[in-house]
Amino acid sequence: MLLGSTGAAHCSLWSSRPRSAAGLKLWFNWLVTIFEVPPVPRDSLFNERIVWQGRPHVPRTPAFLRAIALVAFVVAVIAASFAAVIAVTLGTGFAAPLAFSVWCIALGVLLFQVPKRWLSGARYLVTDSHVIVKYGPFSRSIERNAISFARIYWRKDVPNVGDLEVVRAVPTGALRRRLRLTLPGLLAPDRVWAIIRGAEALAPVGQGERPVGQRLDEGEQIVWSARSRPTARAYLPHGQREWLLLTIAAFLLLAVGRMISRGLETLSELRPAFVTPGFSFVALAFGMGLAVLLLLVIAGYLLYDAVVRPGMLAKDTRYLVTNKRVLIQRRHEELHLDRSRIVDVIEAPSRDGFRDVFLILDGPRARAVATSGAFGELGRGPHLRPVFESVEDAESVSRILRSRPLANPV
Numbered sequence: 335m336l337l338g339s340t341g342a343a344h345c346s347l348w349s350s351r352p353r354s355a356a357g358l359k360l361w362f363n364w365l366v367t368i369f370e371v372p373p374v375p376r377d378s379l380f381n382e383r384i385v386w387q388g389r390p391h392v393p394r395t396p397a398f399l400r401a402i403a404l405v406a407f408v409v410a411v412i413a414a415s416f417a418a419v420i421a422v423t424l425g426t427g428f429a430a431p432l433a434f435s436v437w438c439i440a441l442g443v444l445l446f447q448v449p450k451r452w453l454s455g456a457r458y459l460v461t462d463s464h465v466i467v468k469y470g471p472f473s474r475s476i477e478r479n480a481i482s483f484a485r486i487y488w489r490k491d492v493p494n495v496g497d498l499e500v501v502r503a504v505p506t507g508a509l510r511r512r513l514r515l516t517l518p519g520l521l522a523p524d525r526v527w528a529i530i531r532g533a534e535a536l537a538p539v540g541q542g543e544r545p546v547g548q549r550l551d552e553g554e555q556i557v558w559s560a561r562s563r564p565t566a567r568a569y570l571p572h573g574q575r576e577w578l579l580l581t582i583a584a585f586l587l588l589a590v591g592r593m594i595s596r597g598l599e600t601l602s603e604l605r606p607a608f609v610t611p612g613f614s615f616v617a618l619a620f621g622m623g624l625a626v627l628l629l630l631v632i633a634g635y636l637l638y639d640a641v642v643r644p645g646m647l648a649k650d651t652r653y654l655v656t657n658k659r660v661l662i663q664r665r666h667e668e669l670h671l672d673r674s675r676i677v678d679v680i681e682a683p684s685r686d687g688f689r690d691v692f693l694i695l696d697g698p699r700a701r702a703v704a705t706s707g708a709f710g711e712l713g714r715g716p717h718l719r720p721v722f723e724s725v726e727d728a729e730s731v732s733r734i735l736r737s738r739p740l741a742n743p744v
Contacts, residue, residue: 379473382461386529390519392492393453395446403445408628410438415621423614458517460529465500467515476500476515478530482695483671483720486523490666493543498523500530503675503695524549527670546663547654558655558731562648563688563724569645579640586633590626597622639716653722655731658739660693662718669718671695673739679732689728693720693735 375384395403413435420428452469459466466475482503488496497518520526528537528551536551547556571577601619647664654661660676662669677696684690722731 376461379466379475380461380464382463384459384461386460386526388458388520388526390453390456391521392489392495392519393450393456394489394519395449395453396518399445399449403442405628405632406438406442406445408624410435410442412621412624412628413438415617415624418617419614419621422617453518456518458520458526460526465515465517465530467517474515476502476513478532481530482675483669484527484530485718486527486668486670488523488666488668494522496520496523496666498526500527524668524670531672546661546668550656551658554656554658556654556656558653558727558734560653560722560725560727560731562651562653562722563726568648568724569641571640572644576640576644579636583633583636583640586629586636590629590633593622593626593629597626648723651718651723653725653731655734660720660735662720664718667718669720671720673735676735679735681728681732684724688724688726691722691725691728691731691735693722695720 375387376382413431417428417431417435420426420431455470457468459468460478463478464475465478465481466473480502481500483501485499485501486496487499497516498520499514499516502513517523517526525534525537528534533551536553538549538551547559550556571580601615601622604615604618651662651664654663655673659673660669660671662671671693675695676693678694680692680694682690682692722728725731
């Protein structure tokens, strides 16, 4: 009986023509119910079909903010030690240094926790044409066909988790600017990059502990590989950034020398005022010594980042050219570049008989990536660039890159 009534209702719907908006809506809802067609998820920004969406697997405060938070904690300890000296020895008001210490502690806690909470609510979307990052009411996007290359930064402490950064080629000169989008804390970021470039059916499951040469697409083959040949000159500063870091480190070292000389004079003058080297004297010496140590650590890190680190990383850099892509790996950092983006190759003499190979990239309304050094820029950055530095067989790789790459069958 129930089946007969349902069939009659269906027949009446088929026989009756919808003559109004309500009738059209009723007829469409009936079709969806009969054929069980699920609604296609779409994003609210571009109203495009969502092909992948995710969130940070392990949200973490950026390293730069963590470093500032640690400095704030150390400054808080220094201010607290000086407040103790003022309170015990001088017997005057110590509210100002103590309040400054509390403020530094609060600042450090905020720098540690707020970015982590902010990232935990982030949402990543890959639509038919865009990559979108949403932080609450704010969102940033980049066109998929405008992405020139991608960088992946694997986490050392969490397996198969890393940050994915997509970069778009921009002109050099007056229009030089940065245009990139970062998706931090992703699980299998190389897999997400495969989805963005439309090769999810060819790419293997992301495994960060394996070398990049063992995570090629199906049918992809290595046609050329090499390592950078660093020399003693690799430890010399190159570019404005490294010279600026060296200048700041030199000023900090001068300040440390002056602090040590003046601090020793101050302690020797105040020593007779203390019958025995009690709490006040120890607190004063501790605060001054900790301030000197803080400046020494900052200056040492700047020297390491400007001189030692680039030379050490150059020894661990490996270059791979496949029949479809250019891959560069350096410790826990990778660069992925589709060969179809390369429009030309420039060779330039390097040091000790080696040569640098600069890749000129092309994209929508852009040519020659500014960060790639395509016009022989000498400055080095902290991250990988689409440049083969100090290679022996530059002629062979230039000939390979100028040839037509194999199309990506997706």
